Amino acid sequence: SQQGEEDPQALSIQEGENATMNCSYKTSINNLQWYRQNSGRGLVHLILIRSNEREKHSGRLRVTLDTSKKSSSLLITASRAADTASYFCAQGTSGSRLTFGEGTQLTVNP
Amino acid sequence: DTAVSQTPKYLVTQMGNDKSIKCEQNLGHDTMYWYKQDSKKFLKIMFSYNNKELIINETVPNRFSPKSPDKAHLNLHINSLELGDSAVYFCASAGLEINEQFFGPGTRLTVL
Numbered sequence: 001s002q003q004g005e006e007d008p009q010a011l012s013i014q015e016g017e018n019a020t021m022n023c024s025y026k027t028s029i030n031n032l033q034w035y036r037q038n039s040g041r042g043l044v045h046l047i048l049i050r051s052n053e054r055e056k057h058s059g060r061l062r063v064t065l066d067t068s069k070k071s072s073s074l075l076i077t078a079s080r081a082a083d084t085a086s087y088f089c090a091q092g093t094s095g096s097r098l099t100f101g102e103g104t105q106l107t108v109n110p
Numbered sequence: 111d112t113a114v115s116q117t118p119k120y121l122v123t124q125m126g127n128d129k130s131i132k133c134e135q136n137l138g139h140d141t142m143y144w145y146k147q148d149s150k151k152f153l154k155i156m157f158s159y160n161n162k163e164l165i166i167n168e169t170v171p172n173r174f175s176p177k178s179p180d181k182a183h184l185n186l187h188i189n190s191l192e193l194g195d196s197a198v199y200f201c202a203s204a205g206l207e208i209n210e211q212f213f214g215p216g217t218r219l220t221v222l
Contacts, residue, residue, distance in 0.1 A: 033210065035213075037151075040216075041215060041216070042114075042200055042202075042213035042214050042215045042216050043153075043200070043202075043211075043213040044213070045210045045211065045212070048210060086151055088153065096141050096158070096160070096165075096204055097155065097158070097166060098155070098211060099155075100152075100153040100154075102150075102151070102152055103151050103152075103153075105151075
């Protein structure tokens, strides 16, 4: 299977805590992207990290990429109840194809 | 204004029927996609069109036929619907520079 795997499948934390989600993949990539999906909605792009980058920040988001281990992590700092959603990593390969991971369901309790 | 729109949002139909889902994007993107998300939230690509030309065609039953009348529209027609077709179908679009994709709100298809 070319799909990525995300870990954990579900994560429940308290507001204000940090949330870390991990993603592993199997094929070579051009970039690695993270998306958020709120319940009943479409996916929303959060951040993209290119294969030659190791770390990227966007607001409360921090993404790392280790191409030697074929893994990435998404850190959400100072989480809020509104961060409750499913988070997906997606491997960007040639030809504008994205292959999505299985997702992590994050619940942030007020 | 909605960037990627899909209609209908919900579709309930009987087995054996034929149905269509429409998708439109006003972002000026050249590439559009159809994805299927199952009950476990697993998202799988079905088709991709670039400027009205089919570029990705995954292993999908030939009961599913995409149609792109112009680069702003990518419709999905499904013949002889089966119970296993029940899922949420997402349309997405992307520009040329990067792979960031913009998703529509989804169409929840329920086959009875």
